[in-house]
Amino acid sequence: MEFKRARRPEQVEQRRRTILDAACAMLRERPVADISLRELSDRVGLAKSNVLRYFDSREAIFLEVLDQEWGAWLDELEGELAPGAADAVGTATAVATTLLGRPLLCELVSGMAGVLERNIRVDFARVVKRRAAEHRGRLADLVRAAVPVLDEAAAHHFAGVVVVMTAGLWPHANPTDAVAQVIRELGGPPAGELVREGLTEGLVNHLVGLVARS
Known part of the structure; x- marks a missing residue:
């Protein structure tokens, strides 16, 4: 295919969109x-x-895809959380359920520190970390609005825990055939169920604990 450089802004944006769409398709x-x-x-x-x-x-x-997926998830979560609900269990469950409903986001969050941040320039790293901080801040605001007893520090702590738990658990969601066979032999639950229960229970317990301390 002969390359024709996109010159107009709309052409550049269309070419970037094509590349991002291809990246999303491959992540599936x-x-x-x-x-x-x-x-x-x-x-x-x-x-x-x-x-x-x-x-x-x-x-x-892939960091651009992550930014888009993160924003889309927070838009969805905002529609799920009722301000002033003061229900830590329901809030944490909604966070886990909507997050697990976006496997592209979970995959990218799990690879963010170990893979995606390893080959970027300082100027782009600043952009990436600023965006991540903004997303965590928005998540903290949504959780605090739903559970008003939380103070700002606790809500931001919980937002960070969401990222860490997702990054830690998601790699276990898609084991190799050999590992999946061994899990069955040992009587363990399917990998997807294990990750779902682990993230949900982990976030519920953490948020309930933060509420109790508040």
């Missing part, structure tokens, strides 16, 4: 750590060098 097929820039470029129909005209690196592409 395999973990982010298994997707190379060459494979992504082939999916888009461009050479690697041409993809890099629109994003600094493979990691930058």
Whole structure:
């Protein structure tokens, strides 16, 4: 395919959108750590060098997807949480349920520190960390509005715990065939159920504890 550089702003945005859409499609097929820039470029129909005209690196592409998915999840969560409900169990359950309903977000959160932040420039790292802080801040505000007994520090602490628990649990959601077989032999629950229960119970217990301390 002959490369034609996008020159007008709308052309640049369309090319970036095409690359991001391809990245999302590939994330539905395999973990982010298994997707190379060459494979992504082939999916888009461009050479690697041409993809890099629109994003600094493979990691930058997936961090852009993460930012979009995070914002979309918070929009959904805002519609689920009733301000002033003062129900820690219901609030934490809603956080876990809506989050697990977005596997792309969970996958990217789980790879953020160990994979995606390893090959980005300082200026882009500033953008990434600022966006992440803004998303955690918005999550804290939503949780505090639903559970007003929480103070600001507790709500921000809980928002951080959501990220950490998701990052820790999600890699266990899609085990290899060999590991899945061993889990069955040991009588354990399916991996997806284990992650769902672990995240839900973990967030409920943590938020209930923060409310009790408040």
